[in-house]
Amino acid sequence: MTLVLERLTVRVAGRTVASLSATVPPGEVLAVMGPSGVGKSSLLLAVAGLLARPFQVSGRVRLGDVELTALPPERRRLGLMFQDALLYPHMSVLQNVAFAVPRRDGAGRTLPRAARREQALDELARVEMAEFAARDPDTLSGGQRSRVALARTLASRPGALLLDEPFAALDPSLRAQVRRMVFDLAATDRLPVVMVSHDPADAEAAGGPVVELTPCQPASAR
Template sequence: MSLEIDLAVALRGRTMATLKATVEPGAVLSVIGPSGGGKTSLLLAVAGLLDAPFTVTGTVTRDGTDLTPLPPERRRMGLMFQDALLYPHMSVVQNVLFAVPRREAGRRLTRAERRARAEANLARVEMGHAAARDPDTLSGGQTSRVALARTLASAPRTLLLDEPFSALDPALRAQVRAFVFDLARQDGLPVVMVSHDPADAEAAGGQIIEIRSCQAG
């Protein structure tokens, strides 16, 4: 399930960032650089979420299949952002359940099957005990783990991380990073992470690409 990226992102006709790399299953590609360097734009381009005035050229290929023509929902990309973006009107388990696909392998999943998958993913991040809680009652580290459970519950084939640890204090940052990288390895997911912090890239232990352009973010 290797991911091959060969992309260029331009803003109003001017190339602002390029990325060419291969990410193996369970490995992490770290794209680092200052704010405004185009890191997030590259990540959104991989996901198929970058709109005008940006233009994207090149390809994103997984297991020999060109994903570039596909809409975002068919690319099977799981995204985690700096903000967990949990729904405040839903419980923790409802937030995770929201991401569970309704159909799989050509059949519709029952409500019980989807609920079981949501609970299983909460258990994987050691948050099963908090299933009924309100997201507003969680700590920063707990919120990040629920966001990870929700992302994994969507059954992604690639994991995209946009500064997901930057709002955490150093101790929690290391803990949540370990959860994310360990579970990605267990699931054999290629990971692309963008960060301004070299410590995140060092902890990932994979290939590091530095983006130097500063045309846009």
């Protein structure tokens, strides 16, 4: 499915914070770049439907044939990854991922707990973390936590990925490894990706179109 942003604009107190129009095909990564405070993260939260007052959002968001603009966040089928992996500390690695697996299959039938556990193990295997399934998240390294966060995001069966500086806290060697894994799996699953970053290396690795945001300047990508 293609993710389409039509004049998506964020305002606060009557002032335009950021504006973006873009079309992101399946498997492509759109890199949204710019200095801190320019509105990159606000735009991403607007796409996800998570931006609250005092911000105001206008424009449209569409995923495939589905208009997302009026839908609540939980119905938008958008997977988010942040700089912090945000794993549940009271759950094991496997439980963290299994928690994200939909409770029903594509036909609307309830998935048994064993089936959800199996899907979670499959996602952990994809990010080379299956052997850590029983571990406590607090015992993992930063790169391992990022991979578990990726597995949990993909386990939710998203239609698109939104990345908000997800590699910024990793050291350079881990950053390149995790970044490549994220982009490769997104391409395999044919997910459109919008990535917010201030690091040109992230945009270069993504290999897709780049939008440079400047204060109060609308941007577009095609």
